[in-house]
Amino acid sequence: MRRSIATVSLSGTLEEKLHAAAKAGFDGVEIFENDLIASPLRPRQVRDLARSLGLGIDLYQPFRDFEGVDDARLEHNLRRAEEKFALMVELGADTILVCSNATPTAVDDDERAAAQLRRLARTAERYGVRVAYEALAWGSAVNRYAHSWRIVEKADHPSLGVCLDSFHILSRDDDPAGIRDIPGERIFFLQLADAPRMAMDVLQWSRHYRCFPGQGGFDLTTFTDHVLAAGYTGPLSLEVFNDVFRASDAERTAADAMRSLSLLEDSLGRGSGEPRPRAELRRLPEPVDPSGYAFVEVAAEPESARQIRGILSALGFAHTHDHRSKPVQMWHHGDVRLLLNDTDPRLGHTWSGASAVTALGFAVPGPEGAVKRAERLLAPALPRRRDPAESDLHAVAAPDGTAVFFCDQGTEGEAGTAPAWTADFSAPAVADRTEGAATGLVGIDHVGLFQPFDHFDEASLFYRSLLGLAPDENVEMAAPDGLVRSRALAGEGTAPRVVLNVSVLGRGTRADADGGAQHIALACADIFAVAEAMRAAGVKPLPIPDNYYDDLACRTDLRPDTRERMRSGGILHDRDGDGEFWHFYTATVDGRLFFEVVQRIGGYDGYGSVNSAVRMAAQRAEATC
Ligand SMILES: O=C(O)c1ccc(O)c(O)c1
Numbered sequence: 001m002r003r004s005i006a007t008v009s010l011s012g013t014l015e016e017k018l019h020a021a022a023k024a025g026f027d028g029v030e031i032f033e034n035d036l037i038a039s040p041l042r043p044r045q046v047r048d049l050a051r052s053l054g055l056g057i058d059l060y061q062p063f064r065d066f067e068g069v070d071d072a073r074l075e076h077n078l079r080r081a082e083e084k085f086a087l088m089v090e091l092g093a094d095t096i097l098v099c100s101n102a103t104p105t106a107v108d109d110d111e112r113a114a115a116q117l118r119r120l121a122r123t124a125e126r127y128g129v130r131v132a133y134e135a136l137a138w139g140s141a142v143n144r145y146a147h148s149w150r151i152v153e154k155a156d157h158p159s160l161g162v163c164l165d166s167f168h169i170l171s172r173d174d175d176p177a178g179i180r181d182i183p184g185e186r187i188f189f190l191q192l193a194d195a196p197r198m199a200m201d202v203l204q205w206s207r208h209y210r211c212f213p214g215q216g217g218f219d220l221t222t223f224t225d226h227v228l229a230a231g232y233t234g235p236l237s238l239e240v241f242n243d244v245f246r247a248s249d250a251e252r253t254a255a256d257a258m259r260s261l262s263l264l265e266d267s268l269g270r271g272s273g274e275p276r277p278r279a280e281l282r283r284l285p286e287p288v289d290p291s292g293y294a295f296v297e298v299a300a301e302p303e304s305a306r307q308i309r310g311i312l313s314a315l316g317f318a319h320t321h322d323h324r325s326k327p328v329q330m331w332h333h334g335d336v337r338l339l340l341n342d343t344d345p346r347l348g349h350t351w352s353g354a355s356a357v358t359a360l361g362f363a364v365p366g367p368e369g370a371v372k373r374a375e376r377l378l379a380p381a382l383p384r385r386r387d388p389a390e391s392d393l394h395a396v397a398a399p400d401g402t403a404v405f406f407c408d409q410g411t412e413g414e415a416g417t418a419p420a421w422t423a424d425f426s427a428p429a430v431a432d433r434t435e436g437a438a439t440g441l442v443g444i445d446h447v448g449l450f451q452p453f454d455h456f457d458e459a460s461l462f463y464r465s466l467l468g469l470a471p472d473e474n475v476e477m478a479a480p481d482g483l484v485r486s487r488a489l490a491g492e493g494t495a496p497r498v499v500l501n502v503s504v505l506g507r508g509t510r511a512d513a514d515g516g517a518q519h520i521a522l523a524c525a526d527i528f529a530v531a532e533a534m535r536a537a538g539v540k541p542l543p544i545p546d547n548y549y550d551d552l553a554c555r556t557d558l559r560p561d562t563r564e565r566m567r568s569g570g571i572l573h574d575r576d577g578d579g580e581f582w583h584f585y586t587a588t589v590d591g592r593l594f595f596e597v598v599q600r601i602g603g604y605d606g607y608g609s610v611n612s613a614v615r616m617a618a619q620r621a622e623a624t625c
């Protein structure tokens, strides 16, 4: 199917928008009238530029407040429309979007609206233009797609059809199944937008918070399947009004948009009983099903690396191997592998110098397939410095610059065998080996990464589309320096898990500290044993205030001796039904990187976010003491 994007979805001038859309691989654009009016380019020049970039102009929009007016107004509106049709001929655009009248004086009279739209269609026909009538969710008389279709049907002119916009339909909880009853050839245009579920005025919601499919709370797959089942074969076009996208880099937004559309298109027509769509659908390489983390790599300056080594040893990790050609140590505990790079990460992305998670290695069944899928999803490939004998690990850059590696899960899990990529590491001399006392860590539960404000939604779509991780609901937490929004993503069978955080207002020390707080959460089977082993090794946990434990006494039935052990270990607790979550934190290195140890019991599936405000206040106290 053709893929298009509305210029309103991108930042910059019209020229910049066209270049960005073309670079991301779109076939066409919807030109927003304001973008044209503000452009120094004449319509013919816009047409020529679009053509030279390989873009069609699939829609010109919007034409407002046309129908449901008195006779004098109608004549005026028809003259107005005719000017625009002449302009569209210059522009080389053959479809105009007319949105339902949103003025308070619009008359709710289908006969009149149909007669007026028929006159508009007759005029449009003379210019070779088609009119696509869209019901705005806040239209005065017409605000449901079924109503717009009744009027179009009544008007009965071949140059008049409907434009369906997922936002206007799904924001009002309208049932999209009725779209199947509209003949496909009368659906002149399809606009796709997702949005987070919000209880607010629908116009404000639409103009500021739309996002790309897969980034919000609407089911765009089912919606679009209905439109395809009706027989629609026109473009899939993204029309996203979003305050952040308007202010972000247009090329990145366009790539994010294309990733979203590729994922959506790949999901279409797969339901059982779905009729075969008339439109040709592009499919992505098979989804990747990661079984967990192969490794997590941390980079740190030498002094900070020393502190990290102290924490890892106290947690029972041993420094077992060194990379054959790079300054990278492997720290190992059971099946958990952390890589510590203490001089120069050279991963092709920027590193501020503060300790940071620089790479995530995901264990996947077929790395080549994962790489192909990542390429199709426009994930930027990272250059690799590689000696000929080393394994050919492929990495792509996540939106925050973190390198994402695809590692063959191979025989991982079979006793005594190590994954192939670990052959790049050799055992250090015994004298260099740092042995910790094994503490029973069983895996990497999750990695938490603070995201740049502009790229939060992009990041969650990135992990979702490349690795098939399913996003959870957003959670908001009150940090002492502002609200933090958090979204967890987890693979099938709950591994691996990634937690993305962002400052709701895009500022605060948590967001600023050289790119934002990050943590690695390690899973264990006995939190008290790990806490005690860590303290016995001379490493203190993040201290939690006594008030927290007093409150626990009020709201839980935890026994006093348990609470006492929790207090000395800095351990926090959460419960969800029969499930329980126990966790504690280490000190923060460079004000940025910390470790968490967690124990999940029963079906607990969260991240202890009820305790996050206490944790973040404790971290602020730690930073200022
Ligand atoms: O917000 C608006 O006015 C507006 C204009 C054109 C559209 O296609 C739309 O969905 C909304």
Ligand SMILES: [Mg+2]
Binding pocket: 134, 165, 191, 239
């Ligand atoms: Mg629209």
